[in-house]
Amino acid sequence: MASPATSLKGGTSALSRVRTRAAWLFLTPTLLVMGLVAGWPLGRTFWFSFTDANLTDLAASRFVGLDSLRQVLEDPDWWTTVWTTFRFAGVSVLLETVLGMVIALSLNAKFRGRGVLRAAMLVPWAIPTVVSARMWEWMFNDIYGVINAMLLSVGAISESLAWTAEPGLAFGAVVAVDVWKTTPFMTLLILAALQMLPGEVYEAARIDGASPIRVFFQVTLPMLKGPLMVAVIFRILDALRVFDIFFVLTGGGTETMPMAGYARQRMFEYQEIGVGSAAASLLFALIAVFTALYMVVGRVKLEGE
């Protein structure tokens, strides 16, 4: 409680206390809702991962300590999915960053129709993932798909390829769809950062006679580093918990299954809520550790310079 002495010290502290109280008052509903829709399920998942809960009879679940976690770690299929997920995250985020940079640089130039182009570029990002994955599934179809038809007609391939069926091709197809869908997101973040860059630096570089390539590597890129690292971390977080694209496009083989798909399979197809929750918790931990590492190594400051 506020004692008279402290409140006598200065009116500002009393005011700031009132403000703090008001802030908490306003935040409470949000925190409550967050706790209800995010905290509670998360907590329950953690709890389930220490039990042998089974969907057939949830009431009969017992506490088994780390046994469910051990089952996940000892399953070679889990490690296949870990490898697939990290490979997917690495390849797709790299491609998205490079393409995003190229597109952002071109859109940053002044030309007619730039506004229209910027809006058009966002279309893939606006389509729900399941819808775009389904759309691409049809285009990738081996018999009536448009991709095979196009490649065949220009002679790039000699016979129809089964894009979503062969594990090797399917991985490439999934990466392609993800790149198509999320490059706009990268472009948007990079473009926003590009427009914040001070014009004087470029003017100075031009006066000094630096070539455009040199300007990019020695002026633009160093100044973009902060925002770029933040954009990349968003994408990596997203890519590591990928589920929908794989699920719709390849549908369930262990060869092409991300970590989230593994957790889902154990939970709902095998009814093993306990083991599935352990896998989900592990996925959560892996992403957390990876993100922490990335931020330390890349010295990313989320709060800005």
Next chain:
Amino acid sequence: MKKVLAGLVVAVALVTPRLAQAEKLVIACGSVGQEQEVCKQGAEAWAKKTGHTVQVMSVPTDAGQQLAQFQQLLAAGSSDLDVVRIDVIWPGIVANHFIDLKPHFPEDVLKQHFQPIVKNNTVNGKLIAIPWFTDAGLLYYRKDLLEKHGQKPPTTWQELAQVAKVVMDAEKKAGNDKLVGYVFQGKSYEGLTCNALEWVDSFGGGTIVDSNGQVTINNPKAVEAIDFFASLVGNVVPKGVLSYEEEGARGAFQSGNAVFMRNWPYAWSLANAKDSPISGKVGVMALPKGGAEGKSTGTLGGWQLGVSKYSKHPELAVDLVKYLTGPEEQKRRALVGSFNPTLTSLYKDEELLKANPFISSLYETFTNAVPRPSITGTKYNQVSTEFRNGVYATLSGKGKAADNLKKVEAKLKSLGKNGKW
């Protein structure tokens, strides 16, 4: 006369309060092909008769995904679902969540259904579902193409590969290079388990886990069967098959791009529909044998209707099940959707036999279909996944069947208790 009228009024007044309350039931049936539509028509007919309403819940096409959806609803004790369509392999997995239907169905009604299915649906003395339609894998072929190239319908899988090759080559010369030989359900899902079980069984390689609970999958006949089909992928079997479910295969076949297709009976009425490019050009027969000494077989499919324990209106739900599984509705479904009845008497129905000629000629196939290993109970889905993963790896060129099936065997043994169930 007045007294009679008065009596009627009283009787109506006594009965009405129960009927006046129009309730809403939710049923989950399949969504492959036209099934959801056919199911909806049946449910609406019942609704019209009783004054209630029935809503059809949308479900995924893949049976495994359906089970996952139901399990989540049922485990949460949700009353959002009243009548559920249950796969022939599920009773052991979901028995806990369904009411016992025995008190509601007199013995003589149950006697009219195929007895093995009724037995299959009885778990620990509890009848959890009533048979609705039965399935077995069938071979569909293009009568016109076979005749054109002087080929006979094949009796063995090896013959099928030869015939397919001959027809494909001849058609390719004539400029039709889109034609493929054989399509089936090759995506890594429950359908592949059904297909591969047929191959293994037709070669005499058993049923993955035998009726005593022994894991039998790693045997020379099974290896031969899986290797044989792996050798077809990339020539008479297009690689795209590895991403096909039922509808993917039907898409290839019905658009006229495949000589042979393995599918369930439902494809018959669709392939012969008015808007089908191959209407009237399709033949259907039992699946081929695995070599001269093999046997012709089909995986037992089929679906039942059960009433959820958490339904708010179990009595009404039972009534809906009674209507849908009754002779009138089963016959209608067989006529419009070629869903095979589970009532034995319908197999002598003239009208039905005319619409689905294969029903009588393939009666044997349906009654002697090979069951999936239900002895594995609640772990069936894991067994199925391990098995099809091994098959899928072989089909997609990752290793030979001998090694892959050995791995499957090891996994299945570690899943069961002491290497068996």
